[in-house]
Amino acid sequence: MIYREAGQYKTSYEADRAVFPLRQDRIGIALIIVAAYAAGVFGSDFLLQAVLIPFLIFSLAAIGLNILVGYAGLLSLGTGAFMGVGAYACYKLMTAFPEVNVVVWILMSGFFSAAVGVFFGLPSLRIKGFYLAVATLAAQFFLQWSFNRIPWLYNYNISGAIEAPLSTLFGVPITGATATSEARYFVVLTLVIGLTWLASNLVHGRIGRQWMAIRDMDIAAELIGIRPLTAKLMAFACSSYFVGVAGAMMVFLWYGGAEYNVFNIDQSFFILFMIIIGGLGSLIGSFMGAALIFMLPIGLGIVLPAITEPFGLTVGAATIEHLRFMIVGALIIFFLIVEPHGLARLWQIGKQKLRVWPFPY
Amino acid sequence: MSADHAHSFAAADALEETAAPAGGGAPAARARSDEVLLSVENVSLGFGGVKALTDVSFDIRKGEIRAIIGPNGAGKTSMLNCINGFYHPTEGRITFKGQTRPKMRPHEAAAGGIARTFQNVALFKGMSTLDNIMTGRSLKMRTNVFWQLVRFGPATREEVEHRRKVEDIIDFLQIQHIRKTPVGKLPYGLQKRVELGRALAMEPELLLLDEPMAGMNLEEKEDMSRFILDVNQEFGTTIALIEHDMGVVMDLSDRVVVLEYGRKIADGTPDEVKANQAVIDAYLGVPH
Numbered sequence: 164m165i166y167r168e169a170g171q172y173k174t175s176y177e178a179d180r181a182v183f184p185l186r187q188d189r190i191g192i193a194l195i196i197v198a199a200y201a202a203g204v205f206g207s208d209f210l211l212q213a214v215l216i217p218f219l220i221f222s223l224a225a226i227g228l229n230i231l232v233g234y235a236g237l238l239s240l241g242t243g244a245f246m247g248v249g250a251y252a253c254y255k256l257m258t259a260f261p262e263v264n265v266v267v268w269i270l271m272s273g274f275f276s277a278a279v280g281v282f283f284g285l286p287s288l289r290i291k292g293f294y295l296a297v298a299t300l301a302a303q304f305f306l307q308w309s310f311n312r313i314p315w316l317y318n319y320n321i322s323g324a325i326e327a328p329l330s331t332l333f334g335v336p337i338t339g340a341t342a343t344s345e346a347r348y349f350v351v352l353t354l355v356i357g358l359t360w361l362a363s364n365l366v367h368g369r370i371g372r373q374w375m376a377i378r379d380m381d382i383a384a385e386l387i388g389i390r391p392l393t394a395k396l397m398a399f400a401c402s403s404y405f406v407g408v409a410g411a412m413m414v415f416l417w418y419g420g421a422e423y424n425v426f427n428i429d430q431s432f433f434i435l436f437m438i439i440i441g442g443l444g445s446l447i448g449s450f451m452g453a454a455l456i457f458m459l460p461i462g463l464g465i466v467l468p469a470i471t472e473p474f475g476l477t478v479g480a481a482t483i484e485h486l487r488f489m490i491v492g493a494l495i496i497f498f499l500i501v502e503p504h505g506l507a508r509l510w511q512i513g514k515q516k517l518r519v520w521p522f523p524y
Numbered sequence: 525m526s527a528d529h530a531h532s533f534a535a536a537d538a539l540e541e542t543a544a545p546a547g548g549g550a551p552a553a554r555a556r557s558d559e560v561l562l563s564v565e566n567v568s569l570g571f572g573g574v575k576a577l578t579d580v581s582f583d584i585r586k587g588e589i590r591a592i593i594g595p596n597g598a599g600k601t602s603m604l605n606c607i608n609g610f611y612h613p614t615e616g617r618i619t620f621k622g623q624t625r626p627k628m629r630p631h632e633a634a635a636g637g638i639a640r641t642f643q644n645v646a647l648f649k650g651m652s653t654l655d656n657i658m659t660g661r662s663l664k665m666r667t668n669v670f671w672q673l674v675r676f677g678p679a680t681r682e683e684v685e686h687r688r689k690v691e692d693i694i695d696f697l698q699i700q701h702i703r704k705t706p707v708g709k710l711p712y713g714l715q716k717r718v719e720l721g722r723a724l725a726m727e728p729e730l731l732l733l734d735e736p737m738a739g740m741n742l743e744e745k746e747d748m749s750r751f752i753l754d755v756n757q758e759f760g761t762t763i764a765l766i767e768h769d770m771g772v773v774m775d776l777s778d779r780v781v782v783l784e785y786g787r788k789i790a791d792g793t794p795d796e797v798k799a800n801q802a803v804i805d806a807y808l809g810v811p812h
Contacts, residue, residue, distance in 0.1 A: 176687040177680060364675035368683065369667070372651070372659045379648035386608055387726065388634030388663035444650065 166517040182363055196356065203348045211344040212417075214461060219355045220412050221457050225437040225449035226362050227405030232435070233443035234366055235398035236378030237287050241280075241299040242406055242434045244306035247426030248276035249407025250414040251316045254325040257415075258318055265330040265338050265415065266350065272411040273404040279306070280403025287395050303428055310423035326420035338415045347416045354412065358405060363446055365401060374398050375444070406434075440498055442507025451506040459494065463487045559586040561762050562607065562730055567616035569602055569786075576602040577786045579616070584730065589756055590764045591777035591794075595806060598783040600766045601643060604732045607764070608640050609633040620730070635663055639728035643735045643766075645715045649708040653718050656707055657693055660725030661686045693721045696758075697751060713744040720751060724759070731755065733765040737772055745769065749776055774798065782806065 166187050173179045183189045202215060228242050252275035256268040283302035287295050310316060317325050329339030336342040337350050365371055373394045376384035385391055414421045433456065441452020467483050502509050563583040569576045577599045584590045592600045605611040607618060609628035617624050620636060628636075639660075648656050665686060671679040694700055697717050702710060707718055716736060723731055736752065737745045749772055755761050767773050773780060774794040782790040782803050790800040797803055 176684045176691075180680075180683060180687070361673050364673055368672045368675055368679060369662060369665045370669070370672050372655055373662055375651050375655070376648050376659045376662075379650050380646045382610070382630075383642065383646035383648070384659075385630045386610070386634055386640050387660055387722070388631045389659075390631050 166514070166520075168518065180367070182367055199352055199356075200349070203345055203352065206348075208344050211348045214458060216344065216348055216351050216417050217413075218453055218457055219351050220409050220417055221434065221437065222450045222453040223355050223358060223412070224406050224409035224434050225441065225453050226359060226446055227402045227407075227409060228434050229438045229441075229443065229446070229449045230362065230366065230374070230405065231398055231402035233438060233445065233448075234371060234378065235374040235395065235402075237284070237395060237398060238292060238296040239299040239402070240296050240428065240431050240435070241283060241302035241306070243426045243428060243430030244303045245276045245280055245403045245406040246410025246413065246430065247306055247310050247423070248279045248403075249273055249410035250421060250426070251310060251325065252276065252407070253411035253415060255316065255318075257328060257330070261328065261330070264332060266332060266354070269354070269408060269411045269415060273408040276407025276410065277400040277404040280399045280406075281396050284396055284399030284403075287399065288392055300428075303431055307423055307426055307428075310426060322422075324420055324422045325414060327415040327418075338419070340419065351412055351416050354408070358408065359446065362401075362405065366446065370394075370397065378444075436495065438505075440495060440505055442505025442510075445505065445507035447510065448505050448507030451510065455494075455498075455506065456491075460487045460491055463490055560584070561586045561621065562764075563619045564603070564607070565617050565619070567603075567606060567613040567618065569599075569606060569611055570614050575786050577606070577613070577783075580783065580786070580788050581616075582781045582788065582791055584762060584764055585779075587756070587760055587762055588778040589752070589776050590762075591773045591780045592764060592766050592783065593768070593770075593773055593780060593797075594783035597785075599786040600783055601734055602786075603783065604640065604734055604764070604766065607633075607730075608638045608732060634726065637726075637729035638732065639723035639726040639730070640732040641716075641719045641723050641734060641736060643738060645712070645719055647707045647715055647719055647722070650706065652704050652706055653699060653710070653721075654690065654694070654703045656718055657690045657721045657725045658686065660722040661690065663726065690725060693724050696724075696754070697721050713740055713747075716740070716744075716748065717751070720748075720755075724755065724761075727759075729762060731761050731763045733763060733767075735766050735768065737767055737769050745772060752776060 166185075168185055171184075171186055173184065178184065183192060199215075203211065206215065224242065224246060227245075228239065231237050231239050249272045253265075253268050253272035256263075256271060257265060260268075279302075283299060286298040290298060311323065314320075314323075317323055320326075327338040329336055329341060331337060332346075332350065335346045337346050366374070373384070373389045374397075376387065376389055377391060377394050377398075381391060384394070410426065414425075418425070437452035437456045438449060439452070440455055441450070442448025464483060464487060467486055471477075498506070560583045563581075565581050567580045568578050580599075580603065582590075592603060594600050602611060606613050607620075609630045609632060612627050617626070618628075620633075620638065623636075625632070648659060651659070665682055667679045667682050671677060694703060697720065699714065699717055699721065702714060702718075707715055710718065720733075720736065723733075733752070736748055740748065752763060752765070753776065756763050765773075765777070777794060779792060780790075780794055780797045781788060782797055782800070784802075784806040789802045789806060790797050792800070
């Protein structure tokens with residue numbers, strides 16, 4: 164009964180093109196944002212460091228990949244490597260110009276991965292689908308090799324790893340060993356909210372429509388006057404930007420340091436699964452997919468022992484780990500069968516049902 | 525992308541008002557001239573050994589409805605594909621608005637003012653009717669990436685301004701009720717209408733319609749015919765259409781060109797073409 168659009172008239176095209184036309188949706192989003200900031204104040208260290216920070220970072224990477232796969236219809240398996248480009252670019256920039264604030268460099272590093280993304284996106288003008296996926300796979304392996312074999316990228320460290328040096332924002336350390344998870348969480352949250360807003364603006368405007376046109380019917384799109392070259396490379400650039408920033412954030416605001424093998428093909432698949440489960444071509448789906456794929460195993464790790472212990476079964480940590488894999492795998496297959504369009508579609512159906520509740524239609 | 529070809533809807537209304545008293549009949553009210561908008565000269569198109577078009581010449585005058593007919597496989601769609609730059613003729617040349625371009629890419633043709641609908645509906649299936657037609661206005665939108673990113677100020681103004689134009693088209697085609705429906709869910713007849721709307725959103729000078737009535741029932745055909753005539757008269761758009769329904773072709777078009785096996789066999793007014801022996805033979809066959 165609460166979720167109704169009755170009485171909310173749209174009297175202008177400005178109101179009609181709003182991303183959240185319903186007042187209830189706007190209130191809901193505001194509440195979620197307030198709750199997210201409140202979590203930073205009241206949440207435990209475990210909640211922030213092990214759950215929320217990585218969830219937000221993976222969501223941002225998923226948004227980036229979703230722009231490419233979900234909106235522009237170009238399949239990519241190079242996400243992990245593009246995250247790596249962002250991370251290594253940020254590391255080089257930070258160590259070369261330590262006087263500039265790290266947040267600036269995190270945002271700048273996305274431009275480097277965007278440039279690399281455009282370069283490896285060039286084949287998309289000729290090839291589509293699985294063939295393009297194979298071409299981006301080349302990017303994945305080549306870049307990962309570079310992270311390992313080009314010592315200049317990690318400043319000739321003997322360990323071969325990149326590490327986040329100490330840096331502060333408004334006097335509070337946000338990267339390095341002394342940064343608290345609260346401080347890092349607030350930075351991550353603010354960046355993710357801001358970048359999600361930008362992504363939402365992009366996909367709801369002219370550029371987003373052009374991407375979807377290329378995705379749905381590229382010949383018709385070209386005959387309308389959309390240049391496939393610009394639209395596709397733009398998609399690669401924007402997608403890689405978000406992915407690159409997510410990579411930089413992963414190393415500097417979550418791990419604190421990383422080696423080249425963090426950005427391997429598993430990472431690419433991990434994020435691809437998120438958007439497939441969450442919903443292709445949906446920003447909220449990116450968040451839902453990241454939540455399901457990343458937080459479900461953590462949740463199960465907590466819930467499973469709680470279920471088994473009352474029965475006197477002491478399950479070893481290894482068994483729980485295996486069970487988690489099995490349950491998550493089964494759930495993914497379940498979701499793909501029940502709702503191939505992802506959690507975002509389920510969410511939409513739920514909202515539609517709620518709108519007319521208690522009547523069926 | 526010249527500014528002079530952007531005839532607005534207001535201008536089209538004015539044109540209709542001046543033309544209306546001339547008579548109620550469709551051909552009389554039409555703003556026609558002898559000015560040639562597009563001319564096809566000795567065009568041949570071959571795919572390897574297959575000759576799709578052989579030495580075809582005809583012209584399309586400004587403001588007319590020009591039909592291209594012929595039996596299956598005659599090369600009609602290939603002809604349209606040549607005109608909007610999707611194929612490049614192996615020989616001959618195509619002149620549009622006095623400019624001959626040897627190799628024109630489809631998006632250049634679109635920028636020059638050629639719009640097109642497809643034989644099999646080619647809509648953007650995942651998008652709503654409104655977004656489909658809005659996409660048709662991509663070429664007219666100018667705001668840069670920065671304003672697109674913040675979705676504020678000029679970007680909003682532009683979007684709203686184009687939305688008004690799109691709503692005019694939606695009203696014109698009477699598809700208000702499906703504005704927010706994903707086009708994949710629409711019945712075939714409505715999809716055809718949305719596709720016409722998307723082409724109209726480009727405010728083209730030359731509109732190419734590839735079998736606009738294919739697979740429609742009588743009522744839908746009548747509706748579509750009315751829309752085509754209205755587009756021609758109200759907006760002054762020149763139309764080239766391919767159609768198999770001879771009743772529709774003869775009623776709508778000013779002049780008809782007939783293709784068979786990639787060659788032109790007849791060209792003239794519907795009455796001339798109907799009486800042409802070669803055309804009758806092509807359609808009905810000749811005793812051997």
